[in-house]
Amino acid sequence: MDREKILDEIYEAAVAPKTWMKVLDRMADIAGGQGTLMFAEVQKSTQFLCSAAIQDIVQRWSSEGWIAIDERGKRLIGRTDPRFLTDLDAFTIDELAGVPIYRDFFRKVGLGWCVGTTIRSPTSDTIVFSVERKFERGPVEPEAAKMLDGLRPHLARAAVLSAKVGLERALSSINALEAVGLPAAVLTRTGRAVAANPLLTGLGPEISIGAGDRLCFKNPAIQALFASSLRSEMDRTGTRGAASFPLPANGPNPPAVVHVLPLRGSGRDLFTGANFLLYVTILSRGSSLPNALLQALFDLTPAEARVAGLIGNGYTVNDVASQSSVQANTVRAQLKSIFSKTGVARQVDLASLVTSRGDFAEARFPTDKQAEVPFVALPPLE
Numbered sequence: 001m002d003r004e005k006i007l008d009e010i011y012e013a014a015v016a017p018k019t020w021m022k023v024l025d026r027m028a029d030i031a032g033g034q035g036t037l038m039f040a041e042v043q044k045s046t047q048f049l050c051s052a053a054i055q056d057i058v059q060r061w062s063s064e065g066w067i068a069i070d071e072r073g074k075r076l077i078g079r080t081d082p083r084f085l086t087d088l089d090a091f092t093i094d095e096l097a098g099v100p101i102y103r104d105f106f107r108k109v110g111l112g113w114c115v116g117t118t119i120r121s122p123t124s125d126t127i128v129f130s131v132e133r134k135f136e137r138g139p140v141e142p143e144a145a146k147m148l149d150g151l152r153p154h155l156a157r158a159a160v161l162s163a164k165v166g167l168e169r170a171l172s173s174i175n176a177l178e179a180v181g182l183p184a185a186v187l188t189r190t191g192r193a194v195a196a197n198p199l200l201t202g203l204g205p206e207i208s209i210g211a212g213d214r215l216c217f218k219n220p221a222i223q224a225l226f227a228s229s230l231r232s233e234m235d236r237t238g239t240r241g242a243a244s245f246p247l248p249a250n251g252p253n254p255p256a257v258v259h260v261l262p263l264r265g266s267g268r269d270l271f272t273g274a275n276f277l278l279y280v281t282i283l284s285r286g287s288s289l290p291n292a293l294l295q296a297l298f299d300l301t302p303a304e305a306r307v308a309g310l311i312g313n314g315y316t317v318n319d320v321a322s323q324s325s326v327q328a329n330t331v332r333a334q335l336k337s338i339f340s341k342t343g344v345a346r347q348v349d350l351a352s353l354v355t356s357r358g359d360f361a362e363a364r365f366p367t368d369k370q371a372e373v374p375f376v377a378l379p380p381l382e
Contacts, residue, residue, distance in 0.1 A: 014158035033131035166272035312354025
């Protein structure tokens, strides 16, 4: 092990989170592992980062529910030993064969041995490093655990610094958006606001930060769209990269469009628990949404966006058919598709949506089917 080189990489990761992957791979090499999992519970949010070699396995461990019944984690994470521990620090060889997480998961995917440590920061955050090793290689040797012990104080300092740097980065991001007039917040996967700028908090009561620091929308239909956008990213369903939905005018607040962007790559910070950037585009009261924006917001075809724009501005189905040189039945079919994609049920609701009038609050949105939530695919933040 080139100790000086790996220490440099650890402290580089402290201020450049994307380089933690290199550190995780180094740790796996030291212990003869397949890869390393980094599990962080920071500011009431849980995040995972792992070596590419075990990414699919970690995804299964989380999505199939093993995380909730992981006896290995319960026994080892609860330990306060300031060192790296192996499976044999928590179980006997005979016990391991009957523990479900080993028998029914790890060994079936080719793993079954680990060496890891739990770090608790002064702010009560918990960070776990776990090197996962193939079952065929046998238990991790004490010598490998001892080598990792020499890195533990440095990993702890780097992790605590990352937490601070990550929060400052989140604050800087939303302050930059405030400077160009955009209300914004950085959110966890549960909708808890890690940071929010004054422009966003000034949109109350339509948008507020409530119990548990969770961002909430006053309009139940809008809240349902917001919650569905968070679930879509968390569940990794489909190929949707971001979500946008309209916010109706109410009182002194003009109409707006809310955008929820998932943070990916180096944009996602393991230690702040930041999963999303939310920002709000304010519209002029009574104005019509451009066709291009309608198309992007609701995944409309160019023809559907044109129909929506015309209907929204008071044209009848026959008027639209005449202008487009198509049959009225064709326009009705397009209108049916538009209703499905935008979540409204009547032409008057579509008009309220397109012209951003305050009575849009009466429009009906689907709240029980995630697939019906309007999304716009935007490029990931890399």
